[in-house]
Structure formats: structure tokens, C-alpha cells
Amino acid sequence: MAKKLMKGNEAIAEAAIKAGCRYFFGYPITPQNEIPEYMSRRMPQIGGTFVQAESEVSAINMVYGAAGAGARAMTSSSSPGISLKQEGISYIACSELPAVIVNMMRTGPGLGGILPSQGDYFQAVKGGGHGDYHLIVLAPSSIQEAADLIMDGFDLADIYRNPVMILGDGMIGQMMEPVEFKEPGKRPLPAKDWAATGWDGKSRKRAVINSLYIAAEEMEEVMARLKARYDEIEKKEKRVEEYMMDDAEVCITAYGTVARIAKSTAQKLRSEGIKAGVIRPITLWPFPSETYEKYCGQVDFFFDVEMSLGQMLEDVKLAVNGRKPVEFMGVVGGSVPTPNQIREKIMEVIRREK
Amino acid sequence: MTKVFEKTKMLTDVPFHYCPGCTHGIAHRLVAECIEELGMCDKAVGIAPVGCAVFAYKYFNCDMYEASHGRAPSVATGAKRVHPENLVFTYQGDGDLASMGTAEIVHAAARGENISVIFINNAIYGMTGGQMAPTSIMGQVTTTSPYGRKKELNGMPVKMSEMLAVLDGSYYIERCSLHDVANIRKAKAAIKKAFRYQMEGKGFSMVELLSTCPTNWGMTPVKACEWLKENMIPYYPLGVKKEGSTL
Ligand SMILES: Cc1ncc(C[n+]2csc(CCOP(=O)(O)OP(=O)(O)O)c2C)c(N)n1
Ligand code: SF4
Numbered sequence: 001m002a003k004k005l006m007k008g009n010e011a012i013a014e015a016a017i018k019a020g021c022r023y024f025f026g027y028p029i030t031p032q033n034e035i036p037e038y039m040s041r042r043m044p045q046i047g048g049t050f051v052q053a054e055s056e057v058s059a060i061n062m063v064y065g066a067a068g069a070g071a072r073a074m075t076s077s078s079s080p081g082i083s084l085k086q087e088g089i090s091y092i093a094c095s096e097l098p099a100v101i102v103n104m105m106r107t108g109p110g111l112g113g114i115l116p117s118q119g120d121y122f123q124a125v126k127g128g129g130h131g132d133y134h135l136i137v138l139a140p141s142s143i144q145e146a147a148d149l150i151m152d153g154f155d156l157a158d159i160y161r162n163p164v165m166i167l168g169d170g171m172i173g174q175m176m177e178p179v180e181f182k183e184p185g186k187r188p189l190p191a192k193d194w195a196a197t198g199w200d201g202k203s204r205k206r207a208v209i210n211s212l213y214i215a216a217e218e219m220e221e222v223m224a225r226l227k228a229r230y231d232e233i234e235k236k237e238k239r240v241e242e243y244m245m246d247d248a249e250v251c252i253t254a255y256g257t258v259a260r261i262a263k264s265t266a267q268k269l270r271s272e273g274i275k276a277g278v279i280r281p282i283t284l285w286p287f288p289s290e291t292y293e294k295y296c297g298q299v300d301f302f303f304d305v306e307m308s309l310g311q312m313l314e315d316v317k318l319a320v321n322g323r324k325p326v327e328f329m330g331v332v333g334g335s336v337p338t339p340n341q342i343r344e345k346i347m348e349v350i351r352r353e354k
Numbered sequence: 355m356t357k358v359f360e361k362t363k364m365l366t367d368v369p370f371h372y373c374p375g376c377t378h379g380i381a382h383r384l385v386a387e388c389i390e391e392l393g394m395c396d397k398a399v400g401i402a403p404v405g406c407a408v409f410a411y412k413y414f415n416c417d418m419y420e421a422s423h424g425r426a427p428s429v430a431t432g433a434k435r436v437h438p439e440n441l442v443f444t445y446q447g448d449g450d451l452a453s454m455g456t457a458e459i460v461h462a463a464a465r466g467e468n469i470s471v472i473f474i475n476n477a478i479y480g481m482t483g484g485q486m487a488p489t490s491i492m493g494q495v496t497t498t499s500p501y502g503r504k505k506e507l508n509g510m511p512v513k514m515s516e517m518l519a520v521l522d523g524s525y526y527i528e529r530c531s532l533h534d535v536a537n538i539r540k541a542k543a544a545i546k547k548a549f550r551y552q553m554e555g556k557g558f559s560m561v562e563l564l565s566t567c568p569t570n571w572g573m574t575p576v577k578a579c580e581w582l583k584e585n586m587i588p589y590y591p592l593g594v595k596k597e598g599s600t601l
Pocket of ligand 2: 371372373375376377378406476480481566567568569570
């Protein structure tokens with residue numbers, strides 16, 4: 001298939017359609033409006049359904065209904081709207097339903113602003129809604145990768161019967177890049193024999209889409225099942241990109257579009273004789289801790305850059321576990337760090353350590 | 355020997371957890387019988403609420419969902435959009451539908467969503483122990499209106515059926531009562547009509563059922579039926595509020 005120049009949000013919407021998503025439920029919020037707008041145009045052309053819900057609360061519950069009925073369903077929003085979806089996400093997680101949720105993060109807390117941010121890492125990775133659950137959290141750093149991850153995301157959701165979040169920093173949604181849509185995934189998918197499709201009384205068990213377990217033993221059994229699934233995901237689905245890490249002495253780490261800036265920074269540093277490399281987590285949960293462990297003996301220090309006050313930082317520190325210093329640079333409010341700014345900070349650390 | 359009554363096969367054999375004399379049991383039976391009599395057993399999909407009917411998914415012998423508090427109409431929207439051939443119904447209490455889920459019910463009706471809503475109005479929060487509901491009537495004593503519901507403090511009860519009937523998206527809205535046999539029969543006819551309209555693709559339908567909560571009203575079941583008749587019906591007049599499309 002030929003490459004097409006597309007805006008990130010539109011590429012995400014088209015990738016979802018290519019992945020077989022035919023049910024989209026949304027609510028307007030900047031900077032993700034192009035996703036529902038695109039869906040409202042495309043879905044009627046292909047026999048799909050687009051509903052503009054009355055709120056994000058309602059939209060996520062429509063996803064619950066459609067996913068429970070066996071369909072590939074999706075919603076998208078940005079930070080304040082994702083907060084409203086948390087109750088529904090928790091129900092979807094406990095009811096073991098596959099669904100894809102896109103968060104094009106904007107600055108916050110509160111109403112914040114519409115500029116890019118990575119301030120929802122904790123919310124996405126550490127829970128967000130109530131209870132003991134995990135989302136599979138995928139963080140694209142280019143529009144091509146966003147499209148690929150959306151398609152993989154639907155598969156992962158189906159395979160593990162678990163909600164998947166695509167966590168993009170607003171830039172991913174707004175910039176334009178060439179994108180090529182892959183063929184839909186080839187992974188074998190389990191049959192959805194649990195879906196509420198109407199029951200003839202014999203061909204399968206009666207379907208009950210539910211997250212209520214009053215008896216301790218029942219709830220414990222569900223949690224044990226979820227735990228086993230989370231363990232399996234941790235074992236099989238970690239994804240990470242290592243960039244010029246072979247001989248790196250300085251490890252910059254970042255996710256999303258910030259990781260691209262980190263790569264430019266590493267190149268710049270190398271041209272000045274400083275051996276820098278980048279670790280870029282692609283799955284934020286499960287977090288690729290082993291990759292950091294692997295380089296603890298080799299690098300002098302880790303340098304985490306985020307558009308937040310320091311959220312992934314906690315996971316990096318846990319992975320490094322005190323073996324090497326973990327330095328941090330946070331840019332907040334909506335501005336994006338430049339390679340020069342990152343380089344300056346890294347040079348400060350190098351001078352200090354000498 | 356001729357059999358004159360048989361439990362509908364649309365109810366499972368799981369014993370109801372409802373309090374003795376509670377009308378939730380009657381409402382369940384009516385809904386289940388209507389599904390069976392319409393021959394829709396293999397097409398029915400129900401959405402249970404948060405409230406005393408939270409376990410409805412154990413009782414209705416069809417595919418079921420349990421929704422979060424108030425959101426059943428949105429869940430039903432998702433379920434129905436995927437399988438338009440199914441008979442999709444929600445079963446919601448007054449806390450669920452008229453308080454927590456007002457946005458969801460109003461907009462499901464406004465969209466003309468082709469689902470049927472069974473709305474149990476017992477003027478109180480049953481499950482959480484008898485707190486004031488948006489539908490509690492004036493002067494009604496509850497655990498959170500211990501001096502009786504007052505206009506200045508609590509505002510006025512919400513008449514959901516009248517409210518939804520003014521929306522152009524709704525097709526059929528009727529309020530019935532479960533306090534005596536004659537009214538129970540009317541309620542069943544209304545539920546059946548709502549389901550039939552859905553099967554005909556007419557759009558949003560709701561049957562409000564005035565119900566009792568003997569436990570939290572602090573009355574015997576018989577006294578509760580009398581109280582309903584004397585206190586609820588004057589404020590919540592029975593009858594069809596909307597039938598047919600406005601436009
Ligand atoms: C988000 C949320 N808030 C509050 C509750 C607690 N809660 C459980 S049932 C209920 C009220 C139900 O009352 P109603 O809808 O009138 O149904 P009834 O029990 O009277 O049948 C509430 C508030 C909850 N489960 N979830
Ligand atoms: S608490 Fe009230 S509404 Fe709930 S089951 Fe008992 S009588 Fe019925």
C-alpha cells in the first residue's frame with residue numbers, strides 16, 4: 001500500500017477502521033476532535049456506527065455495551081474527558097472486555113490547556129479508575145507507529161480480553177506524517193463465545209457481562225484470573241526501542257514524541273564525543289524494566305525527559321533500583337523540549353559528576 | 355389436571371433476593387412473561403442497574419449485562435447498535451435512572467434509541483438503606499430527609515415520564531402501577547407494547563412502574579400498596595404520556 005500524508009488523529013481513526021473497528025463512541029474535546037470527526041464521515045460509508053454521546057461517561061459505557069456484544073469498539077478523548085471515562089474503564093477491565101481507548105494528552109490538571117503534555121502517565125499506567133487492574137498502555141512516537149499500535153492494540157485487547165489505551169502526547173494527534181497501513185494482524189484471536197448476542201438456550205453458556213462479585217471467594221477467583229493474565233502480558237508483550245545503546249555511557253530515556261527529540265539529542269552529543277543512547281518504552285504497561293537493568297553496568301547515568309513533573313521517572317527509578325543515578329528533566333505547560341535544552345541539562349550533569 | 359399457572363422460562367431458577375412483598379419480583383415476572391409471549395427469548399438482552407435489581411442478571415434467563423450506576427441506557431445503546439435485531443431492555447430504579455443517570459436516559463430518549471426501559475419508581479433508594487430519591491414525594495420521611503422532604507431544602511420530585519414524553523425522540527412512554535391486580539395487568543400490557551414497538555423499530559420506549567419498598571418505607575406489604583395508591587398516584591398520574599412520533 002502506498003504511503004499517505006495524514007494528520008495523526010485521522011491516521012489513528014483510519015487504522016482503527018482497517019483493524020475492523022465498526023463502533024465508535026465519542027465526545028468533542030481538543031486536541032482529538034479529528035478522530036470523532038473522521039469516524040462520523042467514514043463509519044456510514046462502511047456500514048459502521050458513530051455515535052456522538054452526551055458525555056465521555058456515556059461514550060465509555062456505549063463502548064462497554066458494544067464490546068460486551070462482541071464488537072471491536074473504540075472511544076477517544078483527551079485528558080479531562082479521560083478522567084470522566086475512568087469509572088467505565090474500571091468496569092470494562094473487571095468485566096474482561098476488549099476495547100481500545102485513545103488519550104491525546106493535553107496539559108493539566110483541571111481544565112489545563114490544549115497544548116501537548118505527558119501528564120496522564122500515572123492515570124494510564126497506575127490505575128486511573130478504582131480497583132486493582134491494568135490497562136495495556138501503548139505510546140506511539142510517530143504517526144506510522146500510532147497507526148500500527150492501534151491495529152496491534154485491537155488484537156491485544158481481543159487476545160487478553162483487556163482494555164488497551166493508546167497514550168499520545170497531543171503532538172501525535174496534530175502533526176502530519178506519511179503513513180502506510182499494514183495488513184490487519186495475523187495473530188490468532190480467541191472466539192468471543194462470552195459475548196451477549198442473544199441466547200438460544202443451548203449453543204453456549206448464557207452470557208453475563210458483569211463486574212459484580214459479592215462473595216469474597218468469587219472476587220478472589222476473578223482477581224486471580226486477572227493476575228495470571230497480567231503476568232502473561234508482562235512476560236510476552238513488553239516493547240521497547242533501544243537507540244544507539246550498544247556503547248552508550250549516557251542513557252536518555254523518554255516515550256512518545258519526546259523520544260524523537262531525545263534521539264536528536266543523542267546524535268548531537270555523539271557528534272561532540274559523548275556516547276549517548278536512548279531507551280524508548282513503547283509499552284508503558286507492561287513497563288520494559290529489564291532493558292534498563294541490562295544497561296545499569298554500562299552507562300554512567302540515566303536521564304529521563306518528560307512533558308510532566310516526573311511520572312515515568314518512578315518506573316525508571318524502580319527498574320534502575322539505585323544502581324545508577326537517574327536524572328530528570330521535566331517540561332510542562334505545553335512547551336516541548338528542544339534537543340539543545342536537553343543537551344544543556346545533560347552537560348550540566350556531566351560537569352557536576354566530574 | 356390442567357395447569358393454570360406456570361413460571362415463565364425467561365426467569366432462571368435462582369431464588370430472588372428481594373424482600374418479601376417487594377414489587378421488584380412482580381416487575382421481573384411481567385418483563386420475563388412479555389419476552390416469552392412475544393417469542394423473543396433468543397433475542398432478548400437485558401441491562402441490570404445498580405440498585406436492588408443489581409442481580410437481575412441472575413434472574414432473567416437471557417444474555418445480560420450489569421451496568422454501572424445510571425449508565426444502563428448507554429450500555430443498551432452499545433448493545434443495540436451492534437445487534438439491532440435484538441430486544442434490548444434496561445431495568446432501572448429511580449436513583450439509578452432519575453438521579454445518577456439523568457443525562458444517559460434523557461439522551462437515549464432524545465436520540466430515539468430503539469431500546470425499552472423498565473423504570474422502577476419506588477420513591478426511595480432501596481439498596482443503600484432508604485435514602486431520599488429524586489422521586490421521593492413531598493413530606494416523605496427517609497434516612498436523608500428525616501424531617502420529611504421539603505421543597506426549600508430538597509426541591510420537588512422529578513416526573514421522569516412526563517419529562518421524557520416532551521422529547522421528540524421518545525416514541526412510547528406510559529406510567530403504570532404495581533399496587534393491585536388490575537394495575538399489574540395494565541402494566542404487563544404496557545411492557546408488551548413497549549417491546550413490540552421496539553421490534554417494529556419505532557424508537558425509544560419506557561414504562562414507569564410505581565412500586566413499593568415495604569422494607570425502607572417501614573410498612574407491611576399490604577400497607578405499602580395502600581400508601582402507594584394514596585400518596586404516589588396523585589403526584590404521579592398513571593397513563594400513557596406519549597405514543598407515536600411527534601414529528
Ligand atoms: C457510583 C456509585 N454511587 C453510589 C452507589 C451506591 N448505590 C448503590 S444502589 C444505590 C441506589 C439505588 O437506588 P434505586 O435506583 O432507587 O434502586 P432501588 O434500590 O430502590 O431498587 C446507590 C446510590 C454505587 N453503587 N455507585
Ligand atoms: S429494599 Fe425495598 S426495593 Fe429493595 S428489595 Fe427490599 S423492599 Fe424491594
